[in-house]
Amino acid sequence: MLYREAGQFKTSYAADQAVFPLREDRIGLAATLFAAFVLVPVFADDFFLSSIMIPFLIFACAAIGLNILTGYAGQLSLGTGAFMGVGAYAAYKLTSIFPETNIVLLVLVSGFFSAAIGIVFGLPSLRIKGLYLAVTTLAAQFFLEWCFIRIPWLYNYNSSGAIEVPQREAFGIIASGPAASALTRYFIVLAITLAVTVLMKNVIRGHIGRSWMMIRDMDIAAELIGIRPLYAKLSAFAVSSYICGLAGAMMVFFWLGAAEPSAFSISLSFQILFMAILGGLGSLMGSYFGAAFIWILPVVIRFAFPALGIDIGAETVQHLTFMIIGALIIFFLIAEPHGLARLWAIGKEKLRVWPFPYG
Amino acid sequence: MMLRKLAFGAACVALSGLAAGAVTQANAQDSIYVQLPTYRTGPYAGSGIPIANGMADYLTMLNERDGGIGGVKITFDECETGYDTQKGVECYEAAKANNTVVFNPWSTGITLQVIPKAAVDKIPILSMAYGLSAAAEGDVFPWVFNPPDTYWDGLSAIIKDIGEREGGLDNLKGKKIGYLFLDAGYGREPIPLLEQLAEKYGFAVTQYPVAGKEMQNQSSQWLNVRRDNPDYMIMWGWGAMNPTAVKEATKIRYPMDKFYGVWWAGGDDDARAGGAQAKGYRTLNFHGTGADYPALQDIKKLVVDAGKSQVEADKFGDNLYNRGVYNSILMAEAIRTAQEMTGKTAITAEDMRVGLENLNIDEARIKEIGLEGFMKPVKVTCENHSGHHQVYVQEWDGEKWVAASDWFAPMTDVVEPLLKQAAEDYVKSNAPWPERQAECATRS
Known part of the structure; x- marks a missing residue:
């Protein structure tokens, strides 16, 4: 009733090709942005910002990165965690060398290092596909993790072997390090993640994104109609790794504040992969859904039990969280194998004809 | 079809759960809150469980036997970290929101994460015989304590x-x-x-x-x-x-x-x-190991036998259990010292830092808490937050x-x-590292 397109006429090609053709969608987007830029900063406390919103946005960004590669270009990757690590270590080294430079700029630049490494490890994708490719990206994961542990230059020869984020400024405001306020870090992460989303939405609608999807759907056919797999696959690896590297640098600089090599282990890769799969492969919206499901829901469950007055041990809550999240993952994937984004799309379809469904 | 409807329902419930969001917990004014990050799950649980039990049981015993410390009850809850640094940081944020007086990371990785935050948030970190060795340099790390040894x-x-x-x-x-x-x-x-x-x-x-x-x-x-x-x-x-x-x-x-x-x-x-x-x-x-100390017997009588502990009967007095107890002794004595020095009963995290900095558990005090022979005297000073005991x-x-x-x-x-050198290196690589702002508090 409220959500329908009747009466909305498109009178130009631009209107027809808009990202959000429906007025209701635009209103919804505006409301979400209003919530993200105004409501959250005004009402949220430090815990909500630093333990829920910032990691959620960073994981959403990483999931978008993986979604480019796995969801849109069809190249299964298990090396996300390591690519995030490359971004983090690159940003750390850059800021050690150029301490005066704007940290946001350095974080954005660090993605290029990750992209370069991603291209190198993407080369095997020209020959091998599917699960075999997953194994070579797994090799990237282990090799890069080994580098983070074994090359002391990367962590400035700290005796702890961890990278510790120093205090850095961006636009005259303290942006990283312990003195940076949660709000500043939230706005930086929000701005970067949104920029990545908008940019990717448009890249995917253009010829680059289409060439990725053609490669995904059938690489031989794509080749026959003039898509060059070399460019398509390697550009997917580069863009994906760039975004993952960005997310990794943000993770260390604007969320954790320090990281041991184990922070970028295979379990991080799987975490991001689950977010992408559960949210919906080949959907940017899904990346946000997946990140919310995997990151926010456990935190809420963990704090819901004490808030409801149920007095059980912290470890029992932990076990329960594992079980609930695990059961929900299975349930959602059985109900809709294409992920939460598909559920969302079906929901919108239904709403369009509600309350008088036909057909 | 049915399944899909169910999925919608579940998604709606999840969304409303998300909206309910942040949960903060009010603490009564007349108690001292300590969050205990623990790990009873994951590959490190074998070491984590006895420590968690020991920490909780000693504090419970103080509440049962003496009504807390200085007449103020100690409230505490556990936060499961799974030895995972991401979750550890989350626990730290939760502890900060609930005004914990001290944070025990129980993991070197988590310690490294929270050391720079401690001075900003004004929460003392007690990393008992673990964490960053250089943190023993009190002038560089006024908010971090790692007694009795690095x-x-x-x-x-x-x-x-x-x-x-x-x-x-x-x-x-x-x-x-x-x-x-x-x-x-x-x-x-x-x-x-x-x-x-x-x-x-x-x-x-x-x-x-x-x-x-x-x-x-x-x-x-x-x-x-x-x-x-x-x-x-x-x-x-x-x-x-x-x-x-x-x-x-x-x-x-x-x-x-x-x-x-x-x-x-x-x-x-x-x-x-x-x-x-x-x-x-x-x-x-x-x-010491074993349960042959009066204070541990009190724990047995008032906590374990009363069914208020999670410890298995035959693991009581194990080495790591006693280590958890030792950690709580340090906290309890620091709270007591802070109370004596500030004259307040419900101390704040900043008072707790003063208490830790003036921690001095001598032989007489060890005997008084019923742990003669269990430990050697522990003394923390302004300059040396560890003490080479x-x-x-x-x-x-x-x-x-x-x-x-x-x-x-x-x-x-x-x-x-070596500690001095390492502290200098830390300051150099983490420049600009804040100068000591918390004044060196000494007992007058």
Whole structure:
């Protein structure tokens, strides 16, 4: 009733090709942005910002990165965690060398290092596909993790072997390090993640994104109609790794504040992969859904039990969280194998004809 | 179709759950809140569970027996970290939101994360005998405390004991010492000192790193140990790594009395894993084992027998359980000191820092809390937040830990300059590091 397109006429090609053709969608987007830029900063406390919103946005960004590669270009990757690590270590080294430079700029630049490494490890994708490719990206994961542990230059020869984020400024405001306020870090992460989303939405609608999807759907056919797999696959690896590297640098600089090599282990890769799969492969919206499901829901469950007055041990809550999240993952994937984004799309379809469904 | 509707329903419930969002918990004014980050799950749970039990039980006992500290109840809850740094940071944020007076990270990785935050958030960090060794430099790290000893004290104590057995440290020349360590911040921390000592005394060091995810598969490391055949082995292990190492050592018939562990490698279950052959395995310690102390008997009577503890009856008084108790003793005594110095009963985190900085548990006080012989006096000063306290070597007799040496001091003269150097390096690499803002508080 409220959500329908009747009466909305498109009178130009631009209107027809808009990202959000429906007025209701635009209103919804505006409301979400209003919530993200105004409501959250005004009402949220430090815990909500630093333990829920910032990691959620960073994981959403990483999931978008993986979604480019796995969801849109069809190249299964298990090396996300390591690519995030490359971004983090690159940003750390850059800021050690150029301490005066704007940290946001350095974080954005660090993605290029990750992209370069991603291209190198993407080369095997020209020959091998599917699960075999997953194994070579797994090799990237282990090799890069080994580098983070074994090359002391990367962590400035700290005796702890961890990278510790120093205090850095961006636009005259303290942006990283312990003195940076949660709000500043939230706005930086929000701005970067949104920029990545908008940019990717448009890249995917253009010829680059289409060439990725053609490669995904059938690489031989794509080749026959003039898509060059070399460019398509390697550009997917580069863009994906760039975004993952960005997310990794943000993770260390604007969320954790320090990281041991184990922070970028295979379990991080799987975490991001689950977010992408559960949210919906080949959907940017899904990346946000997946990140919310995997990151926010456990935190809420963990704090819901004490808030409801149920007095059980912290470890029992932990076990329960594992079980609930695990059961929900299975349930959602059985109900809709294409992920939460598909559920969302079906929901919108239904709403369009509600309350008088036909057909 | 039905399933899909259900899925919608579930999604809606989840969304509304998300909207309900942040939950904060109000604390009564007349209590002192301490959050205890613990790990009863995951690969490190074997070490984490006894510690969590010990910490909680001592505080419960104080509440039951004395009505808290200085007439104020201690409220505490656990936050499960799973030894995972991401979750640890989340626990820290939750602890901050609930106004904890002190934060015990119980993981070197989490400690490293929260050290820079401590000065900003004004929450003291108590990393008891773990974490960043350099944090002992109180002037650089006014908010971080690591009594009674640093890792470097521990390593120097092991070398000292080995030297003693060889008839003097000079006899270490030409010996080979193997170093088996968890390949994380924790295990790598002692390496600079080990290399320095090797140079000084002329022994060779071979390193055997064990990756965290392969803790339970150390056969390749021990194959190398068998090939290299070092005269002594030193282990820096934690969690599932310890019992695995002890088991592997017995399998290659490594002489167990030449196998040393730091205090964190000294769980009863760690040694028990090696069976009867593990007899002779030596680890450092800085407190007593067993339950033969009045305070521990109070815990038994008021907490364990009353069903308020999660500890299994036969694990009561285990080494790591007692270590949890020791951690709570430090907290409780610091709270008491803070109360005495500020005159307040419900102290704040900033008062707690003052309490920790003036912590002075002397023999008389140890006797008063009913722990005579359990521990040596602990004194923290403004400049030295660790203290290089005495330790002793204990030996596994197949059933339990028995003391194998007298209490002795670590090589303070070697460790001190190294700590200073490391603190300087830390400041340099973390520039701009804040100057000491918290004033050095002394008892007037």
